[in-house]
Amino acid sequence: MPTIQPIWSIRRIFLISIFSAFSILSILSISIITQQFNQTYHDSAAEQIEHWANILADESLLYLVNSERNALDDNFSLPKHIPNLSYTHIYQLDRESGKLNLFYSYKRNLQRTAILEKSNEIINLQTPKFKEKYLEYMQPIKVKNEIIGYIYLQSSIEHITQITNNSLITSIIIFLIICLLAVIIALKLERYISAPFIALANTVQLAARQRNFQQRCQDMPYREADILARNINILFVRMEKRLAQLDSAEQQSLEHSQELENKINKRTEALKESNQELLSTLEKLHQFQSHLVESEKMASLGDMVAGVAHEVNTPIGLGVTASTLLADRLNEIKSAFEHKTLKSSQLKKFLHDSGENIAIIYRNLNRAADLISSFKKVAVDQSSEDIRIFDVKELLREVLLTLRPQLDNLPYIIKIDCPDDLTVKSKPGPINQILINLIMNSIIHGFEGKETGQISITVMSLSNQLNILFKDDGVGVDESIKHKVFEPFTTTKRGEGGSGLGMHLVYNLVTQALGGSIVLSSETGQGVSIEINFPIS
Incomplete structure (x- = not known):
């Protein structure tokens, strides 16, 4: 102010x-x-x-x-x-x-x-x-x-x-x-000087209050005040003429305003109808956007299902093969035992082969069980926004285990920096979805055309806030879309299967589901850095 x-x-x-x-x-x-x-x-x-x-x-x-x-x-x-x-x-x-x-x-x-x-x-x-x-x-x-x-x-x-x-x-x-003489002299001099100005002020106030500009200021006793009085009289004359012009213009303005009012009423009715149509269209667009975001979430979950199913198929197939081989060997031993042709060397070889087959069956079934357990936790978390207590590093490990089918055949490295004892109370579902979207976004967009790449995820607790710093050394974000990367339908894969909702979903999960903030910084050819902060207990 x-x-x-x-x-x-x-x-x-x-x-x-x-x-x-x-x-x-x-x-x-x-x-x-x-x-x-x-x-x-x-x-x-x-x-x-x-x-x-x-x-x-x-x-x-x-x-x-x-x-x-x-x-x-x-x-x-x-x-x-x-x-x-x-x-x-x-x-x-x-x-x-x-x-x-x-x-x-x-x-x-x-x-x-x-x-x-x-x-x-x-x-x-x-x-x-x-x-x-x-x-x-x-x-x-x-x-x-x-x-x-x-x-x-x-x-x-x-x-x-x-x-x-x-x-x-x-x-x-x-x-x-x-001092007393100085005060007396000052008061006398002030009274002599200010008296004409008080008379002029009273005249101006009276004219303004009564809207009567025909009266005139009297002659003043000294030159400066008299010049001011003459200028005020000139102002009164001009004001009188101006008021006469305004009265005439006011009458014309009333006529014009009546015409304008009629036009405004007609246009207001037309605008109301247009606004109603726009609101209806906007509501439909919001619903369509919500459906697309949910479709994006389910699509990412479907990709994980396909990857996990493919990954689980291998250990289960190996387990079936090993169990079939073990059954064949068991039938051979049973037949030799019944015909009394069982040799000690044959039994010894059977026991050795049985141990190896059982070990193969155990390892592959255990691997399949880990994959299914991790996928189950991630899938449940992705579809839920309930608050619970969880270990952050264990959550990261489960996410990477779930993404392993997509990552195993790719030459990219993911590094995790997180304290071992970091246990928080928050919503693991949105965090799962955020990390999966960021990792897949770097693989699909960030490392496009690159034979090698590295992703680093750093997690730390900062005074009732969880800080997640996600970085990759990919191609970075182009300047033309960096300012709108979190807006819906922003993608560089238009027509190639990209929906443009992945980063918008990340932004909504961080700001709405977790009540936090997300900041992206990137230079072309220098990779991307995304910092996420949200409250925790």
């Missing part, structure tokens, strides 16, 4: 635009002024602490040179008169060891704790350093360019913080006043 763009009102646009512009300019201006204001106070505080450091260094120079510590404590009262000064340290440099010793210490508030010595921070404090609540500075005390000590000052900057807070409050108040 296309996204709907939001529609903004002029009031909202003006409020946002003007308020944003005023706010941005106010914030930038106040930020710059506040920053410069704070920088000025910080620079002034740094200059003052350097100034007082020079004065205190000069005042304490003689005491430091003469090492008069007590005299300095008694007479050095200047730090008390320096505003905002919290702590003062004077350090004396020991010329022999080069170490700094605390010579004098002052703190304004006696209740405060003393601060640590700063003799280790000389390098960092050569310029004034601002901390969170105070400013500190340290400079050398020199005599003839020779350093004899250092003075450390710590000054409170709480007054600067207070001034900064007051300026911030003042800035916020000014910003709120500017």
Whole structure:
């Protein structure tokens, strides 16, 4: 679905635009002024602490040179008169060891704790350093360019913080006043601009509601709105003319529509009769198609019956021959026994020949029994769509055993890849029919004109789905029929016994009987690959 763009009102646009512009300019201006204001106070505080450091260094120079510590404590009262000064340290440099010793210490508030010595921070404090609540500075005390000590000052900057807070409050108040002015200006400007458009909208709505386009818009106070009003008046004139034309055309249209309605009624009756005939024909075609599909199923079953009958005839014939020969030998032994001419060598040969004949009879009868049993299972499964539990590999073996009469004399190889313990609950009948149709389709169509060929059938279970991948290396499916290979009556053997229902039957069994899906892929000369998936338990 296309996204709907939001529609903004002029009031909202003006409020946002003007308020944003005023706010941005106010914030930038106040930020710059506040920053410069704070920088000025910080620079002034740094200059003052350097100034007082020079004065205190000069005042304490003689005491430091003469090492008069007590005299300095008694007479050095200047730090008390320096505003905002919290702590003062004077350090004396020991010329022999080069170490700094605390010579004098002052703190304004006696209740405060003393601060640590700063003799280790000389390098960092050569310029004034601002901390969170105070400013500190340290400079050398020199005599003839020779350093004899250092003075450390710590000054409170709480007054600067207070001034900064007051300026911030003042800035916020000014910003709120500017915002209020911006809102008032935006509302006034919006009311001036939108009033003509509201009048035009009311005029257009009234004309549309009453379908009266004879009224006209008034002159507007500024050029853009006046141009729009004139164009609306032109539109009203054209609409008035157009309505007159439409009224005339409507009358003619009513007459034409009456004529058309009569024609449509006649043609509708004719179409109903034609549709009824088409539905009847289509129903007959569906019935004919169903009969053909059932005929195809029974035809494939009949082919198996003929093949199995031919295959069973050989072992039974061998069994009959062996049993007849055994009966002849038995009569000879019986006659020799009755005439008392039976020799031990003759009896020994009879026993040997009897064992061989019985073995021949057993093998051939067992072979015939296997063929009949497999055919019985496949035939029953083909004609039934009942759900039962079965071994998939055993099902494949029975199908191949049933098709052996058709496959024995052909130079084609069928490979089966299926787990030994794959037991599923599904409909074996449709699976039988699908595999037989696919194998026979490859033999009849896929390997046409080829002396060798290979078919591979791979079966695996994939999360409550049985996957069957059928491949052959035959001639493949021609591009002209690949897209309709599952449609009924599609065949390359038209006029040669091909009905075109084999693959259609496979498609119906997979999609309807098994509730699955089938996908065919093929390239000319590269064989065919058919993947079947259907649900199992």
